[in-house]
Amino acid sequence: MDGNGRWAKTKGLPRIAGHRVGAETLKTIVETCLDLELECLTVYAFSTENWKRPAKEIEALMELLVEYIDQELDELKQNGIKIKTIGNLSQLPLVAQLKVKKAEKETEQNQKLLLQIALNYGGRKEILDAVNRITQEVAAGRIAAGTINDSLFAQYLYTAGIPEPDLLIRTAGELRLSNFLLWQSAYTEFWFTDVFWPDFTAQHLYQAIYDYQYRQRRFGGLK
Ligand code: IPE
């Protein structure tokens, strides 16, 4: 969900105003995904690198997260959306941790759309966490050394049990992965747009999916 700050700048507004409108975009896109009966939407809300930002902006982002859950939880529940976060929650402000946990708990049984929120998420950290857990298992004799394969490894990621993304959309003209779902996006189709996240609409999502449908996915094989 990139480009909130630049969007605000073009309007002569403070960066946080961009984040605020960005949160509205998220509401629209979640509804659209629900209408389209998509199985899973993962949004990159806060990365392990975003702590480098000024404290004031981080604080505002955390407040926005709490506000988003406060405002949306009832509707998310009613709509059958299951909320799950990926990332290290323990470094978040306590109030944000509690809100997120409440949202996860109260939507646990929902089965329509899985809304995965990457919060204090980093792909490398996720992989290292998996490696550390697996090596503990090896040391304890529960996994034999030399037997670790793709499917076992994936079970130790935050996304265990969740399908790999088919399509990844990056907004605001950036052409990089920025530590997002490194393992899982090995064969993901990418779609880039210069549109800033606050200006991203259902129409853009339709276009991305439309384009995706014309991609040939060979997964390294032949047509
Ligand atoms: C939102 O956009 C991404 C978040 C970390 C919430 P940015 O804040 O990265 O906006 P730009 O890239 O400065 O425009």
Ligand code: MG
């Ligand atoms: Mg950015």
